[in-house]
Amino acid sequence: GEKDHVHLLINYPPKVSVSRLVNSLKGVSSRLIRKKRYACIQDKLWAGALWSPSYFAASCGGAPISIIKQYIEQQDTPE
DSSP states (O other): OOSSOOOOOOOOOTTSOHHHHHHHHHHHHHHHHHHHTOGGGGGGOBTTBSSOSOOOOOOOTTSOHHHHHHHHHTSOOOO
């Protein structure tokens, strides 16, 4: 993850729409993070929400999984 976004590599069933997958990930992660009551989260809320309503999704067909994992692992980690 970075300060303002996270990168995820997800293998999911083709019957699941990307929007439904993202909505589920954002909903569950928001509830779990809010349950922890991290003080640093309060000033990072997006109009009262943990996540913005937008997202970006891209497919990676054709690229070796090892290269994609390497890219994600090399992203900056927020302090």
